[in-house]
Amino acid sequence: MTQTLAPPAPAPTRAAVPGTAPDPRLRALAAAHGLTVSGARPPLTAYTRQLWARRHFIASFATARLTAQYATARLGQIWQVATPLLNAGVYYLIxxxxxxxxxxxxxxxxxLCTGVFVFTxxxxxxxxxxxxxxxNLGLVRALHFPRACLPIALTLIQLQQLLLSMGVLAAIVLVCGVPLTWHWLLMIPALLLQSVFNTGLALIMARIGARTTDTAQLMPFVLRTWMYASGVFYDLSAFTRTAxxxxxxxxxxxxTLIYIxxxxxxxxxxxxxAPLPPHVxxxxxxxxxxxxxxxxLYFWKAEEEYGRG
Known part of the structure; x- marks a missing residue:
């Protein structure tokens, strides 16, 4: 009685072997039918257009998150102003x-209040x-949109909170006897520049935080050190003159010292x-x-990685 041997299994195609390029025939077939890689990072210009097209979503998302942030608190939106004021009170005492x-x-x-509000x-x-x-992994994995919408929207939330706080800051300044002058208009370009700077930092930290979640535990210590080096509650020039x-x-x-x-x-x-130093x-x-x-650019480079793993 002879034993028959099963035919050998066919060799896997390149597309089936992990770590290799897709089969050129499959790539051509996909291109012929208009198929693209799911979740692929678009070119920078296309990505920017997609982001601009979702500007209304960014604004609505920021407003909704800001409203929900204090929904369960009895004082509600008052905490947007009360929190930096309480911090300023503690720093004033110490x-x-x-x-x-x-x-x-x-x-x-x-x-002091200006330094606290701006650094916050x-x-x-x-x-x-x-x-x-x-x-926001649930949102990232459920919907397709430029992921940069999230850090930009969260920075917009902080800007909205600051604008509300600036009204209180202006009242504090006037009550303390500081006159209202045309120099106050310089707040507008200063806030715009700081907003762009903060957005860039938020994008950088969003990519780092997405890879290493422990970063969120470390950042409060880094930021506290940064605050002490930013002259929030003392005149830093008294130190730099002898440093x-x-x-x-x-x-x-x-x-942060520059914007403060x-x-x-x-x-x-x-x-x-004293005149403002020319480098400011x-x-x-x-x-x-x-x-x-x-x-x-740093955030866009990792667009394909967000929400995976």
Whole structure:
């Protein structure tokens, strides 16, 4: 009795072997029927057009999230203003009263509140950007849209909160006896530049946070250190005058310090007692363009990876 052997299994095609390029015949067949790779990263110009086409979704998403953020709190939207005010009160007690910082700075309350409000804008945008993808995986996996919509929308939420807080800040400045002048109009370009800078940071942190979720636990410590180096509650120039040259240059080029200085220069007359250093506006523009462009390109490069794994 002879034993018959089963014919050998056919060799797998290139498309069936992991890590190899698709079969050219299958690629041609897909192209002939207009099929494309699911979730493939579009070219940069096409991606930008898709993002612009969803600008209304970004605005609506930001407004809805902002409304829902305080829906369960009794004071509701008041917390948008109360939180930075409470922080400013704590810093005033520690630095202004206990450490006597207020004795060396004219208009210390407007000085402090401006620093707190402006830095909180960047701080909140970075923290929100870190969780932009990892905190919205259900939305990312269910719907097809440019993922950059999420960090941009979350930065827009922080901008909306800041604009509401700026009304309170203006009232504080006026109550403290600082006059209203045309210099207040300088707040507009300062806020625009900082918004672009924050958006770029949020895009960078969104990609990093999507890969390494532990980043969200680390960022509060990084941001707290950044705050101490940004002159939020003391005059940093008193330190840079005696610091080593390299340290002084690095501190003077700190982007959050730049935007805080611009806002103080716009709002507080005693901050305009000395002319604004000539490097401030060019640095503000440079940081905004650099962070915006680099952040956008860095985020777009990983568009195919978000929501997978």
């Amino acid at each position: 630095f202004g009263v206990l450490l006597h910082t207020r004795d060396d700075i004219p208009d210390f309350i407007p000085f 804008f960047t701080q909140s945008a970075v923290l929100a950007g870190t969780r932009a993808i990892s905190g 080593p040259h390299l340290v002084a240059v690095l501190l003077d080029c700190n982007p 200085d611009l806002m103080r220069y716009a709002l507080i007359d005693t901050a305009r007692a 506006w060019p640095l503000a523009l440079t940081w905004a363009v650099l962070a915006g462009v680099v952040g956008y």
